[in-house]
Amino acid sequence: MASPRTVTPIDQNWQFKQATHEDSAYLSVSQFPTNVHLDLLHHKKIPDPFVGKNELDVQWIGEVAWVYRTTFAGQQVPEGAQAVLAFDGLDTFATVRLNGKTILESDNMFLPERVNVTDNLVKNGDNELEITFDSAYLRGWKLVEEHPDHKYICWNGDDSRLAVRKAQYHWGWDWGPALMTCGPWRPINLEVYESRLSDLHNQITVDESLKSAKVVAHAAIEGTASKVQVSISLDGNVIASETADVQDGKAEVSFEIENPELWYPVRYGGQPLYTVKATLLSEDKEVDSVSKKIGLRKLELVQRPLKEQPGTSFFFQVNNIPVFCGGSDWIPADNFIPRISKQRYYDWVKLYGGGGIYEEEAFYDACDELGILVWQDFMFGCGNYPCWPELLKSIDLEARANVKLLRHHPSIAIWAGNNEDYQVAESDGLTYDFDNKDSESWLKTDFPARYIYEKVLADVCKDLIPETTYHYGSPWGGNRTTDPTIGDIHQWNVWHGTQERYQDFDKLVGRFVSEFGMEAFPNIKTIESYLPLGKDDPDRYPQSSTVDFHNKATGHERRIALYLVENMRYAPDPIEHFIYCTQLMQAECLASAYRLWKREWRGPEKEYCGGALVWQINDCWPVTSWAICDYYLRPKHAYFTVKREMAPISIGIKRVEHKHPKDKYTRVHIETKIQVEIWGSNLMLGDLTADCVVKAWDVASGKEVFSQTVSPSILLPKNRSTEIATLDVPVETPNSGFEGRTVVAAYLYQDGKQIARYVNWPEPLKYLHLQKPKALRADVTEDGKTVEISAEVPVKGLSLECDDDEVKFNDNLIDIVPGEVVRVGVTGANGKTVITTQYLGMLS
Numbered sequence: 001m002a003s004p005r006t007v008t009p010i011d012q013n014w015q016f017k018q019a020t021h022e023d024s025a026y027l028s029v030s031q032f033p034t035n036v037h038l039d040l041l042h043h044k045k046i047p048d049p050f051v052g053k054n055e056l057d058v059q060w061i062g063e064v065a066w067v068y069r070t071t072f073a074g075q076q077v078p079e080g081a082q083a084v085l086a087f088d089g090l091d092t093f094a095t096v097r098l099n100g101k102t103i104l105e106s107d108n109m110f111l112p113e114r115v116n117v118t119d120n121l122v123k124n125g126d127n128e129l130e131i132t133f134d135s136a137y138l139r140g141w142k143l144v145e146e147h148p149d150h151k152y153i154c155w156n157g158d159d160s161r162l163a164v165r166k167a168q169y170h171w172g173w174d175w176g177p178a179l180m181t182c183g184p185w186r187p188i189n190l191e192v193y194e195s196r197l198s199d200l201h202n203q204i205t206v207d208e209s210l211k212s213a214k215v216v217a218h219a220a221i222e223g224t225a226s227k228v229q230v231s232i233s234l235d236g237n238v239i240a241s242e243t244a245d246v247q248d249g250k251a252e253v254s255f256e257i258e259n260p261e262l263w264y265p266v267r268y269g270g271q272p273l274y275t276v277k278a279t280l281l282s283e284d285k286e287v288d289s290v291s292k293k294i295g296l297r298k299l300e301l302v303q304r305p306l307k308e309q310p311g312t313s314f315f316f317q318v319n320n321i322p323v324f325c326g327g328s329d330w331i332p333a334d335n336f337i338p339r340i341s342k343q344r345y346y347d348w349v350k351l352y353g354g355g356g357i358y359e360e361e362a363f364y365d366a367c368d369e370l371g372i373l374v375w376q377d378f379m380f381g382c383g384n385y386p387c388w389p390e391l392l393k394s395i396d397l398e399a400r401a402n403v404k405l406l407r408h409h410p411s412i413a414i415w416a417g418n419n420e421d422y423q424v425a426e427s428d429g430l431t432y433d434f435d436n437k438d439s440e441s442w443l444k445t446d447f448p449a450r451y452i453y454e455k456v457l458a459d460v461c462k463d464l465i466p467e468t469t470y471h472y473g474s475p476w477g478g479n480r481t482t483d484p485t486i487g488d489i490h491q492w493n494v495w496h497g498t499q500e501r502y503q504d505f506d507k508l509v510g511r512f513v514s515e516f517g518m519e520a521f522p523n524i525k526t527i528e529s530y531l532p533l534g535k536d537d538p539d540r541y542p543q544s545s546t547v548d549f550h551n552k553a554t555g556h557e558r559r560i561a562l563y564l565v566e567n568m569r570y571a572p573d574p575i576e577h578f579i580y581c582t583q584l585m586q587a588e589c590l591a592s593a594y595r596l597w598k599r600e601w602r603g604p605e606k607e608y609c610g611g612a613l614v615w616q617i618n619d620c621w622p623v624t625s626w627a628i629c630d631y632y633l634r635p636k637h638a639y640f641t642v643k644r645e646m647a648p649i650s651i652g653i654k655r656v657e658h659k660h661p662k663d664k665y666t667r668v669h670i671e672t673k674i675q676v677e678i679w680g681s682n683l684m685l686g687d688l689t690a691d692c693v694v695k696a697w698d699v700a701s702g703k704e705v706f707s708q709t710v711s712p713s714i715l716l717p718k719n720r721s722t723e724i725a726t727l728d729v730p731v732e733t734p735n736s737g738f739e740g741r742t743v744v745a746a747y748l749y750q751d752g753k754q755i756a757r758y759v760n761w762p763e764p765l766k767y768l769h770l771q772k773p774k775a776l777r778a779d780v781t782e783d784g785k786t787v788e789i790s791a792e793v794p795v796k797g798l799s800l801e802c803d804d805d806e807v808k809f810n811d812n813l814i815d816i817v818p819g820e821v822v823r824v825g826v827t828g829a830n831g832k833t834v835i836t837t838q839y840l841g842m843l844s
Contacts, residue, residue: 002225002282003078005193010072010129016183018063018092019132026069033338035091035183036066036133044703049335050621052532053175053831062137062170068764069130076120079133079782080224081194083121083128087113090185092166093134099127107139108165109185110379110398112405114291117190133182137171147388154383154429155420160381165394169332173396174553175616175625195223197290199404203467206262208300212318213552214258217276218250219244225282228253233275234261243281255789257420262319263295263410266371268685269319271295273368273410277526289403295368295410301469303486303774304409307605311485312475314511315610316373316413322719324601324683325373325611326646328618328628329515332359335620347633348618357669362592367411374411375514375613377458377474380418380449384430386450395452399460407465415461417453418473420490422481425450441535474514484508490515494589495559495626501566502589506596506654509609516593517626519553519560521579522587525805531621539622542572551624553640558840563589568765569844570653580637580838584797587638590614590628595652595758598681603720614642637799644811648683649716653760655729674739676760678724678746682716689713689756690748695817696730699741699768702793702818706744716748740767743794745817759815761796770796770841776816778837784830788823789814796840800824807833 015026018038030042030758040046040061049052077083085098089109096104098120106113140160144152152159157171157178172178199220206213217230228251231241243249261272273293279656280288298319316323332339333348342362349366355406367374378399406412413730425432430447439455442448453472461470477487489510493500495518500508502518521542530550531537539546548557563585564570570581595614600609612766619631628639644650654677661667682688693712696706710725724746729739740762747758762768775792778800787800795816800809810825829835 002194002285002287003081003192004286005191005196006075007192008072008075008192008268010070010188010190012070012072014068014184016066016068019067019672021064023278023476029068031338033089033183033185033187033698035181035185035336035338036061037179037181038336038339039183045618047178048365049177050164051530052546059178059180062178062182063135065132065134066182067130068184069128071126073125073127074125075190075192076123077118077121077192078194081118081192081707082116083118084191084193085115085117086189087184087189088188089184090131091133091185092164093137093139093182095132095134096131097132108166108394108398109400111394112186112401131184135180136164136166136182137180144504147386148546150386150448151384151430152386152427153181153424153430155424162385163391165379165391165398166333167380168381168383169620172552173238173331175331175623175627176211176335176552176620179500181336181580183338185338193223193288195221195225195280195282196288197228198222200276200290200292200408201404201410201464202276202292202294204294204296205467205658206260206296206319208298208320210262210298211259213257213292215274215276215296217255217278219247219253219278219280219290221251221280223282224579225280225287227251227255227281227284229281231277231279231340232257232328233277234272236569237450239274249514255511257296260296260830263297263368263375264321264371265318265323267683268321268371271371273371274673285775289826292408293365293368294408297410297414299410301414301471302610304605306608307817309485309606309608311483311511312485313605313607313610314488315607318373321685322587322604322607323611324598324719325512325613326598326608326642327373327613329613329616330359331616331618332620333618334631341430344535348629361405364406364409364411364827368409373413374409374412375414375474376412377416380421380452382420383451384421384424384426385449387443390602392452392456396456396460400464401458403460403464407468412468414456414469414471415465416474416476417457418449420474420827421449421453422473422476423490426481433526440526459616472534475825477511484510486511488512488514491593492516494518494593495563499559500561502563505593506599509597509600511608513593513597513612515613515615516565516590518586518589518638519551519624519626520582520636520638521624522619522622522627522630522636522712523632524576524579526622526630526632526634527575527579528749529632541575547624550622553625556624558587563749566764566766568776568840571843577838577843580799583637584813584840586628586636587641587797590638591641591645594642596654598645598650599652599679599721600684600706601681601719603717603719605832606720614638617755634805635798635812640809640812647756648775649688649748649756650681651748651756652679652721653677653744653746653758653759655744655762656761674729675726676729676744676746677726678710679721680714680716680724680748680756681721682718685718687718688716688750690716690750692724693747693749694727694730694744695747696742696744697794698738699743699762699794700769702771703732704818705732705742741769742819745815759794759817761815765840768796768841770844773816773839776836776837776839780826780829780831780833780835782831784833785830787824787826787835789816789824790820791816792816792818799838801836801838802829804828804833 011032014029018024092109143163161171203216230253345362431445692711729736806828
């Protein structure tokens with residue numbers, strides 16, 4: 001009678017040492033899975049690479065070999081069964097020996113490996129498992145030298161990374177350090193079985209009416225087991241169960257589900273997850289089982305002609321609902337992946353409100369449960385990758401393994417072949433003829449990587465996930481990656497490129513903006529965490545060498561200074577206020593983009609912009625970067641302004657100057673009119689009617705100069721933006737030129753309740769003569785749940801701050817106008833909690 005499959009984790013008694021150093025002794029590992037930096041840190045053999053400039057002092061680690069070893073008890077292998085060592089992830093060039101015999105040589109960090117060790121396993125006694133990890137950095141350069149005909153080009157790290165299938169950010173990126181890790185970074189297990197379920201894939205079809213769904217469970221089987229029982233359940237209740245015979249190593253079961261509970265992105269519905277369980281039977285005895293949680297949803301990428309504008313749309317539709325995607329790009333949450341806990345993944349994803357690796361299952365589980373759509377890239381970025389045959393084979397295996405691993409997650413909306421590799425080809429003039437469909441000829445050009453994206457990965461996705469959109473790259477739309485009318489774009493002409501004004505983001509729109517961003521300094525506590533002496537460090541100022549070292553973006557000093565000096569008065573001292581100014585700048589920039597681009601979501605056949613993903617939500621170490629939350633999950637102020645702009649109901653204003661010369665020659669006789677355009681955005685699934693109220697104040701005097709319901713009972717149709725009104729900037733004295741000192745606020749009220757608010761300021765802010773409030777209040781209520789804020793003059797960008805990290809605000813960086821009390825939710829506070837504030841102009 002067949003025995004059940006057993007799985008024994010090989011996670012105990014691991015030791016490591018430097019492989020080639022005579023005096024190196026074995027030391028215990030810090031955890032398992034692990035990597036060499038974590039283990040060296042655990043034994044205090046190296047300084048913390050995240051502190052000061054210690055990154056430089058640990059570079060030697062990546063240029064030597066390391067060896068890991070353990071022993072584990074043998075197991076009896078029943079007759080007809082086999083013993084397999086399963087390596088979920090080895091980083092990267094690994095030679096594996098079992099009891100002195102080489103059983104595996106691996107060279108791909110992303111590729112799980114399985115080795116039959118039945119004949120090598122000591123059944124009664126201890127087995128010794130040893131893994132030697134060679135230097136990926138040096139091996140990479142050796143591969144480059146072995147393939148000199150390729151044109152190596154990369155924008156981050158160095159050319160050696162292009163030859164190695166390893167997390168590319170380990171070579172350093174413009175947001176992270178160069179830390180060349182190695183080690184067993186994912187679990188290792190010993191499996192003993194006669195038969196096993198090697199794969200369970202569920203093909204899901206939801207009817208156009210959404211009233212029925214079909215789930216086809218495909219099970220792949222190794223061994224002699226003859227039947228598979230498959231059940232589908234929801235909330236622990238079995239809905240249906242069937243048993244199928246195994247034929248040619250496969251079994252298939254279909255389920256028809258009437259009135260299914262559908263999975264939706266957050267805000268659009270719930271996230272029910274069905275469980276499909278496959279049980280492998282041999283002579284009616286259970287020998288193996290696999291379960292997958294799935295979501296039933298109808299998801300498609302809609303690219304169709306538009307009314308009144310050229311090109312095609314690019315937006316996602318879920319269960320027949322068009323979705324404007326507002327989100328963030330995601331990078332690995334740590335340079336040392338094994339120490340990221342499941343809870344930390346959930347904490348990060350909760351902040352979402354999208355690297356360098358195929359993330360851990362916990363990340364995608366969190367997205368499934370919280371309703372976050374995922375744009376998943378394959379692991380190629382910012383380079384021209386080579387394509388020798390062995391590498392292509394490894395890439396194919398890597399892609400198939402990871403697609404199989406992740407394809408059941410309902411959160412994954414799209415797979416993309418690469419990040420910015422087509423842009424690399426464009427910028428360096430590499431050969432790309434879109435009309436040439438002869439894939440073999442691509443390998444003979446100076447851009448052979450096209451074969452990876454348009455042949456290898458395309459075939460993998462066609463074979464394994466034909467129902468999921470595959471996009472050749474990001475950005476990509478066809479002939480030019482910069483074409484705003486088709487596909488997605490990366491809009492880096494703010495910060496990079498032509499360094500446009502962020503107030504002009506409406507001129508920089510694309511059908512889907514999958515990257516854009518602005519840098520800002522992190523919280524002062526985050527900076528102090530990496531300064532060797534913390535608060536007392538002499539480098540505790542914005543332009544110090546240590547602070548500069550913790551910003552990896554080329555030209556960051558000039559770019560931050562440019563956008564600061566264009567927009568506001570600031571000073572580098574004290575550092576706390578300089579941090580505030582950079583965060584205000586970032587917040588204004590990103591909010592401007594979301595506000596103006598969401599305006600272009602204008603309804604059916606007018607989806608001129610289908611989404612915007614800010615680069616980036618997170619950091620992998622304490623650093624100044626484009627992140628809107630720093631390494632320690634401390635939100636920057638942009639997090640809150642983006643959150644407000646992506647609210648289901650919002651209102652926006654754009655200030656527009658119109659000049660009308662009396663004739664075509666004059667420079668003197670010009671009529672100038674400054675107006676505000678007001679629109680509302682309703683991303684809800686039902687129409688709403690609201691009153692639009694506009695108010696205005698003089699910045700210099702604080703006096704209210706206008707208050708009027710400009711559009712009573714205006715209809716805001718569902719799931720689109722609607723133009724509300726255009727009016728002259730209201731000033732107390734016409735033709736006085738006071739428009740440049742008048743603050744305008746727009747509100748939406750429904751049944752007397754405020755449902756949206758936005759305050760528009762004359763720009764650039766540096767021209768304003770801001771008044772310091774004499775009656776500024778930011779008081780915690782007695783129950784400790786609310787902060788009440790008010791002032792007698794307009795206040796720009798009021799920041800709520802507290803030394804206690806347990807005190808967390810639900811909103812921040814708020815514009816205050818006279819006559820209002822703004823209430824902000826707070827957790828971790830009480831009536832005695834001390835709240836401090838910063839605002840623009842407080843030090844002038």
